[in-house]
Amino acid sequence: MEETRSDAELLAGASRQPDLFGVVFDRHFATIHRYLERRVGHDGADELSSEVFRIAFEQRTRFRPVHQSALPWLYGLATNLALKRWRGDARHSRALGRLEAESRTGEPGDLDGADDRLAASASRARILDALAQLAAADRDVIVLVAWEELTYEEVATALDIPLGTVRSRLNRARRVLREHLPDFGNEQVTVDGQERGGVRHAS
């Protein structure tokens, strides 16, 4: 029978019945793995995603049910582990470099011509380069919003920061991205090969 209880209910029960944590794992392991894959590469994700759930289980009684889903909390643990890895062994740039390479060799999607694919690939590489220039704290926020589609409130929970800090970090991240991508505002071809009006610079 499918488990219908929310993550918050399962985690509350897991303090007395640890096995319930297995359901939380089954629900979210793949999502957390994909997130870590985008941030530290496939091999790192294999290692860290397992560690995320080990730590989460160890801290299951510390879960604060701000949201019914445990995902923001798990994203927070994953983000911290990714950050520690980057700091620990300076793999950050290598990981992003690997992501760029993987992106370049990815499926072309609905692009029609080789020129468009090349342009899209180059654009993606530049955007990822710009992302790498952000302060880690700012990058965490914008990645959780843009790639993982968390709400600002969920990001605040994930990173254990006030909502206002989420907004200020997001604004700073966007500003720095604009500085590193000055011509994107005028380009018509974006990474998906579709025409778009370009980035609007704040006046």
Added chain:
Amino acid sequence: MRAEIELLRDARPDADGPTPEVAEQARAALMAEIAGARRTSRWPRRRLLRIAAPAVAAAAAATVLALALTDGGAEPAWAAALVRVAEAAPRLLVDDGDWEITRADQFSVDYGEMTFAKSGRELDLKWTSNTEFADYVEKRASELADLGTAPAAAGEARLLRYPGTDEYVAVWAHGNYVVEARGRATDVESFKALLASLHEVDVDTWLSAMPASVVHPAQQTGAVDEMLAGIPLPPGFDAASIPTSDAVRDRYQLGAQVAGTVACAWIDRWVTARRDGDEAAVREAVDAMATSTSWPILREMNAEGDYPEVLWGLAAAMETGGSVPAGRPMTVEETYAESLGCPSS
């Protein structure tokens, strides 16, 4: 306003997700962690119920550590084995009389852990020898946020925090031991203050601070006999098969050992009887396990932790032929050995 977000979203790297093998390995590792949590002191406990029924309290009083043999009101005389442990271990107490030791799980010369509590706050302390301090710190620092150093018990501790939580950890070297303190705090300064209040005391002071739930090694045999009362034993069961040790151990832990060994023996017989088609033996084992809800030691332990409920869940599944929740439903046969910590045959 959201153009940068959309641009970034479009540049999101593809991710394949985990392979089935990776997911299975991660799940297995987690299940092992869960199984370990079920049968060790890391199991979350409910508050210790200090006021027990008179009969239970009397039984406990007969087996507790605090049988300090006073000699006309002079210094208490502790058993030699206990003094050996106390002399070697880091004898740390919080320098605030309102902090009490509420838990002192089995500890020996090489390893020990205890919990201090005050007004809902808790501080877990554990110490271990045979561990390289640098390796230990490196491992902990690899998974926690590093907050630098802070004074602790006449030493300097590495201060860490579980990312995204208010749970702090301090690790320091104390003689041949690595000591770890762990607890929640409103902020890092509050945790530092608690850490700074840890101080080493003499043997008598330390032993006198132990909770009344700690079983003295020399008392284990008597405690085991007392715990077996009211438990139906499988034919041929030998109480000597219950593992004992020269370590000081918490009554809860010893109770799990006693009840678990008996239950494992019954379930072993049940598994064999089912395989052999011996209906009478199957029924005998099911009936015996069905009485587990009234085993006195499990009822006593149920006030502290979840070991009894796991055992009762297995007993119920034996009766109904149902499954046991273990992340995914599992049969009794699949899960009982790990769940109860059965001795390997």
